[in-house]
Amino acid sequence: MGVGKSIIRLDSVEKVTGKTLYVEDIKMSNMLYAKVFRSPVAYGKIKNLDLELAKKVPGVKGIFTYKDVPGKNIIHVIYDDQIFLASDFVKYPGQPIAVIAANSEEACKEAIKKIKLEIEELEPLLDFEKSKNNSIKLYGDDNIFCKYHIDHGNMDIINDSDLISISDSYYTQHQEHAYIEPQGAVVYWEDNTLTIRGSMQAPFYVQQAVTEVLNMKKSRVRVIQQMTGGAFGGKEDVPNIVCSQAAICAYHLRQPVKIIYNREEDMQTMSKRHPARTDITLWADKTGKFVAVKGYYLENAGAFATLTPAVLYRGTIHLSGPYNIENVDVIGEAVATNTAPNGAYRGFGSPQTIFAMESIIDQMAEKLNMDPADIRQKNLLKLGDRTCTNQVLEDSVGLLEAFDKCIDESDYYNKIKEFKEYNNVSDNIKKGIGVSAVYYGVGLGDAGKHMSRAAGTAKIDGDGSVTVSVGVVDMGQGMRTVAAQMAAEFLGILEDNIVVSQVDTSRVLDSGPTVASRGTITAGWGILKALNKIKKRIHKFLEEKFNEKFEDIHYKDGKVLFGNHEESYFDVIKWATDKKLTLHAAALHIPPECSFDEHGQGDAYYTYAWGANVVETEVNTRTGEVKIIKATCAHDVGKAVNPREVKGQIMGGSLQGLGYGLMENMQVSSQGKFLTNNFSTYTIPTACDYPEWNPIIVEEKYPKGPYGAKGFAEQPLMGMAPALTNSIYNACGGRIKNIPAIPERVLESIRGKE
Amino acid sequence: MIIHIKFKVNGVDYDIKTENNKRLLDVLRDDLRLTGTKEGCGIGECGACTIIMDGEAVNSCMVLAGRANNTEIMTVEGLEKDGELSTLQDNFVKMGAVQCGFCTPGMLMSAKALLMKNPDPTVEEIKEAIAGNLCRCTGYTQIVEAIKKTGEENR
Numbered sequence: 032m033g034v035g036k037s038i039i040r041l042d043s044v045e046k047v048t049g050k051t052l053y054v055e056d057i058k059m060s061n062m063l064y065a066k067v068f069r070s071p072v073a074y075g076k077i078k079n080l081d082l083e084l085a086k087k088v089p090g091v092k093g094i095f096t097y098k099d100v101p102g103k104n105i106i107h108v109i110y111d112d113q114i115f116l117a118s119d120f121v122k123y124p125g126q127p128i129a130v131i132a133a134n135s136e137e138a139c140k141e142a143i144k145k146i147k148l149e150i151e152e153l154e155p156l157l158d159f160e161k162s163k164n165n166s167i168k169l170y171g172d173d174n175i176f177c178k179y180h181i182d183h184g185n186m187d188i189i190n191d192s193d194l195i196s197i198s199d200s201y202y203t204q205h206q207e208h209a210y211i212e213p214q215g216a217v218v219y220w221e222d223n224t225l226t227i228r229g230s231m232q233a234p235f236y237v238q239q240a241v242t243e244v245l246n247m248k249k250s251r252v253r254v255i256q257q258m259t260g261g262a263f264g265g266k267e268d269v270p271n272i273v274c275s276q277a278a279i280c281a282y283h284l285r286q287p288v289k290i291i292y293n294r295e296e297d298m299q300t301m302s303k304r305h306p307a308r309t310d311i312t313l314w315a316d317k318t319g320k321f322v323a324v325k326g327y328y329l330e331n332a333g334a335f336a337t338l339t340p341a342v343l344y345r346g347t348i349h350l351s352g353p354y355n356i357e358n359v360d361v362i363g364e365a366v367a368t369n370t371a372p373n374g375a376y377r378g379f380g381s382p383q384t385i386f387a388m389e390s391i392i393d394q395m396a397e398k399l400n401m402d403p404a405d406i407r408q409k410n411l412l413k414l415g416d417r418t419c420t421n422q423v424l425e426d427s428v429g430l431l432e433a434f435d436k437c438i439d440e441s442d443y444y445n446k447i448k449e450f451k452e453y454n455n456v457s458d459n460i461k462k463g464i465g466v467s468a469v470y471y472g473v474g475l476g477d478a479g480k481h482m483s484r485a486a487g488t489a490k491i492d493g494d495g496s497v498t499v500s501v502g503v504v505d506m507g508q509g510m511r512t513v514a515a516q517m518a519a520e521f522l523g524i525l526e527d528n529i530v531v532s533q534v535d536t537s538r539v540l541d542s543g544p545t546v547a548s549r550g551t552i553t554a555g556w557g558i559l560k561a562l563n564k565i566k567k568r569i570h571k572f573l574e575e576k577f578n579e580k581f582e583d584i585h586y587k588d589g590k591v592l593f594g595n596h597e598e599s600y601f602d603v604i605k606w607a608t609d610k611k612l613t614l615h616a617a618a619l620h621i622p623p624e625c626s627f628d629e630h631g632q633g634d635a636y637y638t639y640a641w642g643a644n645v646v647e648t649e650v651n652t653r654t655g656e657v658k659i660i661k662a663t664c665a666h667d668v669g670k671a672v673n674p675r676e677v678k679g680q681i682m683g684g685s686l687q688g689l690g691y692g693l694m695e696n697m698q699v700s701s702q703g704k705f706l707t708n709n710f711s712t713y714t715i716p717t718a719c720d721y722p723e724w725n726p727i728i729v730e731e732k733y734p735k736g737p738y739g740a741k742g743f744a745e746q747p748l749m750g751m752a753p754a755l756t757n758s759i760y761n762a763c764g765g766r767i768k769n770i771p772a773i774p775e776r777v778l779e780s781i782r783g784k785e
Numbered sequence: 786m787i788i789h790i791k792f793k794v795n796g797v798d799y800d801i802k803t804e805n806n807k808r809l810l811d812v813l814r815d816d817l818r819l820t821g822t823k824e825g826c827g828i829g830e831c832g833a834c835t836i837i838m839d840g841e842a843v844n845s846c847m848v849l850a851g852r853a854n855n856t857e858i859m860t861v862e863g864l865e866k867d868g869e870l871s872t873l874q875d876n877f878v879k880m881g882a883v884q885c886g887f888c889t890p891g892m893l894m895s896a897k898a899l900l901m902k903n904p905d906p907t908v909e910e911i912k913e914a915i916a917g918n919l920c921r922c923t924g925y926t927q928i929v930e931a932i933k934k935t936g937e938e939n940r
Contacts, residue, residue: 037881039878039879040878040881040883042883042886043877043878043883043886044870044874044878045886046883046886046889047861047864047870047874047877047878047883047886047889047890047893048821048861048862048864048865048870048874049819049820049821049822049860049861049862049890050821051886052820053823053887055820055823055824056814056820058815058818208921209919209921210885210887210921211823211825211831211833211885211887211888211919211920211921212823212825212885212887213825258886259885260823260885260886260887261884261885261887261921261922262885263921293827294825294826294827294828294830294831506885507884507885507886507887507922508884509884675881676881678881679881679884679922679923679924679927681924682923682924682925682926682927683884683921683922683923683924684924685924686924686925687921709826709828709830710826710830710831710919711828711830715919715921716925717916717917717919717925718911718912718915718916718918718920718925718928718929719912719913719916721924721925721926724924724926
């Protein structure tokens with residue numbers, strides 16, 4: 032029991048028996064189904080929308096457009112620019128125009144066919160590199176949604192002629208989350224309250240969005256997070272849209288309404304990782320010490336800003352990597368195009384820039400005739416160093432340990448030699464090994480500081496069993512299990528005494544969204560602070576009961592230890608209950624402040640996770656095919672509350688990163704539609720694609736975190752693409768500057784070398 | 786059109802009337818309310834709806850209801866014996882093969898179908914058997930190990 036033990040997940044027995052209820056499993060009497068009528072074009076002006084024939088389709092109960100929106104016709108995220116139901120213009124293929132509710136999905140589909148839309152098609156803006164200041168105006172005068180600048184040190188140093196520099200540009204594609212459970216929600220009225228059960232990461236976002244769309248009192252909108260079948264950022268803000276669609280139907284019709292996206296609709300219209308170009312120049316001295324880096328990061332945000340300002344913030348800050356570089360000049364810009372809005376995806380804007388930096392480091396190493404691991408090792412951030420935002424690293428810097436363990440356990444140096452010898456004699460199969468180092472700013476940082484809070488509740492019943500809640504969700508990552516472990520450790524009892532509530536906005540307190548790898552730390556902060564209030568009351572109660580003063584009271588192995596006393600925890604709770612002691616509490620914890628000034632300087636995040644990856648590949652130089660053989664991934668997580676689940680996050684996240692680097696190839700048509708909108712065209716790694724894993728946990732405790740824990744679960748994805756492409760380079764000499772490393776590109780890169 | 790289907794699901798005989806354009810997935814989930822079987826894509830690509838039909842793992846979203854007549858079907862709900870987890874389920878739980886859980890029922894059924902034919906499969910045989918079941922959470926190795934261990938326990 033307790034923290035640091037690999038207890039089995041508390042939800043897994045229900046999941047292996049098929050008893051867990053996801054949104055699609057909910058059926059209610061009188062339940063209607065909703066489907067969305069969407070824009071067929073990337074950019075256009077709506078001339079006329081005729082619903083008359085569609086309304087006559089048998090079974091159709093209502094069709095709702097912008098005219099039926101009682102509140103704001105806006106889906107609130109960061110800027111209020113995202114239209115809920117299009118009224119005049121449509122800006123991306125699949126943009127919602129109307130929602131149909133009917134007593135069957137078939138009737139909805141029939142109605143969609145009968146809707147007559149007259150639209151004046153406009154020339155779309157699809158090439159994000161041409162968006163800035165384009166004559167097609169999608170946002171403001173210049174199409175730039177947002178911009179960040181990090182100006183650290185003094186770039187005049189680059190005039191020093193002794194420095195070696197190297198410049199390049201790197202491209203990354205859309206990435207689809209590919210959660211196996213599609214988006215969905217069920218909305219119904221209960222106790223005069225509009226109740227939403229949905230698959231989501233951020234119930235409090237959904238509550239706010241629906242409140243604004245329907246112009247209701249927030250307390251009359253109740254959002255319950257149903258067990259969520261994977262999210263990875265793809266269910267951060269977009270459930271605002273999905274839930275609002277079902278909600279407007281239920282609001283008007285006063286009947287339960289279910290909406291489940293089909294896979295094609297989901298992939299065609301929901302958010303993705305921002306495609307990007309990163310231009311980068313790195314300067315080093317002759318010993319390989321990094322002296323300066325200049326970067327320009329251009330993100331394709333799609334049609335609306337949604338989460339882009341926060342995504343760009345992270346990508347810009349993470350560009351220069353976990354290295355001690357005194358002079359940094361990075362500009363990040365995000366621009367509009369007529370494609371589906373891009374948003375949060377594990378790593379949140381950073382895998383794009385990390386791919387650039389970790390690639391250019393290898394190019395620099397080659398130029399200096401150094402080993403790629405050696406040059407990194409020389410420049411890694413250490414305790415007391417300053418980041419690119421001039422933040423002093425005061426604690427919990429496990430980077431060197433993670434890096435060294437990763438290099439040692441992967442047997443990196445021997446493999447470098449071994450593969451070189453192998454490749455000298457091998458005909459078309461070449462072996463390679465590549466490395467990357469990453470860091471991850473934990474939590475929302477300055478860009479999301481208004482939402483940075485951890486609010487928990489705790490209640491101990493007379494039998495000693497405990498119910499705790501905190502406003503962060505379990506979406507498959509195991510949050511409720513680790514929350515129970517922390518509560519159990521705190522009270523010195525077994526986890527089977529602890530229930531962690533499902534997040535329900537009517538009874539669980541807003542703790543911000545479950546994003547930014549903040550689940551564990553937020554749960555710990557909120558729940559332990561609430562439990563501690565109860566502990567303080569028990570302390571006072573025991574002093575009064577025994578008429579003694581006790582310095583400390585310890586809770587261990589089902590016992591409460593104080594002074595010379597050793598009592599059963601359950602007896603103590605019973606005594607306290609009999610005396611009507613208040614055994615419930617709520618608490619709000621405010622995480623450490625973050626800052627980011629106009630020069631991009633400040634404490635950008637309250638702490639950082641650190642990691643290193645080594646990837647081994649085999650490249651077939653005749654076909655360009657790449658096989659991933661082994662991945663060694665070391666991550667400093669502060670404290671692994673449940674080591675097995677931490678390893679699960681490392682392997683699962685890393686495979687998403689390898690898929691991003693190798694095969695996940697979202698194709699956009701000349702009309703802005705995604706051509707790869709199912710799992711046979713957009714291929715993700717299968718059981719035949721994963722490598723041999725060696726996940727390594729490093730624990731450099733974060734003193735302000737619960738039991739020393741920080742957050743990290745996005746980090747495993749972030750550095751895998753460059754570790755892979757560096758490995759490909761090591762194998763065959765082909766430098767991939769545009770992921771994914773599909774066989775055609777690998778072959779081109781080899782031929783380019785020749 | 787209404788059709789008549791007689792089949793056995795998880796050892797229970799059913800004799801039902803349903804619409805002929807339904808998929809077996811809908812019959813199981815809507816008519817029989819066995820919602821353990823999931824729909825992830827509806828076009829036979831993700832494997833979340835995998836069930837066992839006459840000993841073969843099939844995507845139930847790709848099977849028309851009428852095809853189920855006179856067959857014997859097993860779904861995830863049929864894996865427990867007398868309220869106890871099967872060895873396969875228990876190994877999934879203990880070895881961290883479950884995260885979000887949405888692929889889990891289909892994954893279990895592909896594994897079960899393999900183990901029915903091949904009680905002690907190799908890692909390569911396991912990978913091939915679950916290649917049609919996508920999992921986005923785990924990185925797969927825990928799933929493969931759980932199936933491998935179940936096979937070893939069958940020795």
